Amino acid sequence: MGIQATYLGMPLEINDLDVENLAYFGHCAKHTFHLQRCDACRLIHYPPTTGCPWCASPKSTWVPVEAKGAVHSYTEVHHAIQPAFKQFTPYLVLLVDLDTQKGKPSEHEALRVMGNLATPDGKLAPPDMVKKVGIGTRVRMVFADVTPGLAIPHWTIDEGATQPAKPWRYPE
Numbered sequence: 001m002g003i004q005a006t007y008l009g010m011p012l013e014i015n016d017l018d019v020e021n022l023a024y025f026g027h028c029a030k031h032t033f034h035l036q037r038c039d040a041c042r043l044i045h046y047p048p049t050t051g052c053p054w055c056a057s058p059k060s061t062w063v064p065v066e067a068k069g070a071v072h073s074y075t076e077v078h079h080a081i082q083p084a085f086k087q088f089t090p091y092l093v094l095l096v097d098l099d100t101q102k103g104k105p106s107e108h109e110a111l112r113v114m115g116n117l118a119t120p121d122g123k124l125a126p127p128d129m130v131k132k133v134g135i136g137t138r139v140r141m142v143f144a145d146v147t148p149g150l151a152i153p154h155w156t157i158d159e160g161a162t163q164p165a166k167p168w169r170y171p172e
């Protein structure tokens, strides 16, 4: 069965044929992070999909993955695309290099997982937190519950990690 829900005024839908995303967000709803590991080449891939991007095998197994990493790049959004997001501007969209499988299959690659910067309880981060985060900031995943079977994965500052002295930010 598919899922229809609303998140911050934005309609979300996962079609019942989209079994990969139903599985992915179903794990998120349990506040656990799982990705598909290819049964043939054993590499993990993201985003959820039907075939392995490395070897094209259609067979994979969902495995738990440590949801920690460092910001690879970011976008600071000042003009909300969705009216309900306006109260949270500026907000950050992060592209995070997971520690798991970083540098494989080549030194330039990593599992790069998108998400918004959020507070530890999964709300979009306030401006003073947005200002602290840049490329290199260590983050961990948190989840915002939406409806049964669906939670949104976000990133928050990893309080337990050693942070870079000055994470790189675009000149302002």
Ligand SMILES: [Zn+2]
Pocket: 038, 039, 040, 041, 042, 043, 052, 053, 054, 055, 056, 057
């Ligand atoms: Zn493969």
